[in-house]
Amino acid sequence: MARVVVLDYGSGNLRSAERALQRVGATVEVTADHRAALDADGLLVPGVGAYAACMAGLNEVKGGRIIGERLAGGRPVLGICVGMQILFERGIEHGVLTEGCGEWPGTVERLEAPIVPHMGWNTVRAPEGTKLFAGLDPDARFYFVHSYGVRKWELEASEVIRPPLVTWATHGDDDFVAAVENGPLWATQFHPEKSGDAGAQLLENWLKSF
Template identity: 90%
Template sequence: MARVVVLDYGSGNLRSAERALQRVGAHVEVTADAKAAREADGLVVPGVGAYAACMEGLNSVRGARIIGERLAGGRPVLGICVGMQILFERGIEHGVLTEGCGEWPGTVERLEAPIVPHMGWNTVRAPEGSQLFAGLDKDTRFYFVHSYGVRRWELEPAEHIRPPLVTWADHAGDEFVAAVENGPLWATQFHPEKSGDAGAQLLRNWLTTLS
């Protein structure tokens, strides 16, 4: 049974994530303990609310360092919602710029759509070869709740390095990054823990990478 830590840094649907992971067969611990977070088979970084508040909470438990140490060792990390957003370089909310973890270049900014927040079920466009969306068809819907997102993918391709797989979604004509698969670092803008059977399949797919 895979051992998963849901990082408790004061933000996120901790118990929802815990229950969803338990239902698909993981042994789950919700904790801010750095040793447990580093040593678990998989680390889940949730997040809800404001980007700046999430980064403040993450920094309070040295979360960016924990994430970096895991990735340096090739150990899987899954970011969810704002837990995905803080993996990028920066977020801008109400004119305030906050530095993120910087695992990917790019800016989290307000969606440019007539109706914000983007709330409810939506399809995504996953690239060919995606492990995250294996077993799910193109009409599968996932549950989103957000007003901000990454609207431009800024990581330039590099020779001899496999590029990340980027999944996109559209809200009222505005495209944004819905998920990323980048070696041991995966992330979703939507909430798999609130996405029913589809979310459960996605979490199972992530668990297969933990062995």
């Protein structure tokens, strides 16, 4: 049975994530303990609210260091919602720039759509070879709630031996990154823990990647 730590840094639907992982067979601990987070089979990084507030909480528990140390050892990490956004270089909200973890180049910025926030169910466009969305119907819908996102993928394929797999979604006429698979680092802009059977299948796929 996979052991997963949900990183508790003061942001995110911790209990929802815990219950969703338990339902698909994981043993789950919600904690900010450095050793527990490093030793777990998988680390889930949640996040809701403002980018700057999430980064402040993450820095308080040295979450960026935990994520970096896990990835250096090829240990799986899954970011959800703002927990995905903080993996990028920077976020800009209300004209304020906040430095992120810098695992990927790119900027989290306000969506350009007639209606913001983007709230509710939406489909995604997963790339060929995806493991995160394996076994899921291409028309499967996932639950989103966000006003900001990554609207441009800035990591060029020539910069890496094996480029990440990037999944996209559209709100209004605005395309944004909905998920990324990059070695042991996976992330989703939507909430799999709130996405019913499709979200459960996605979390199972993550557990199977360990």
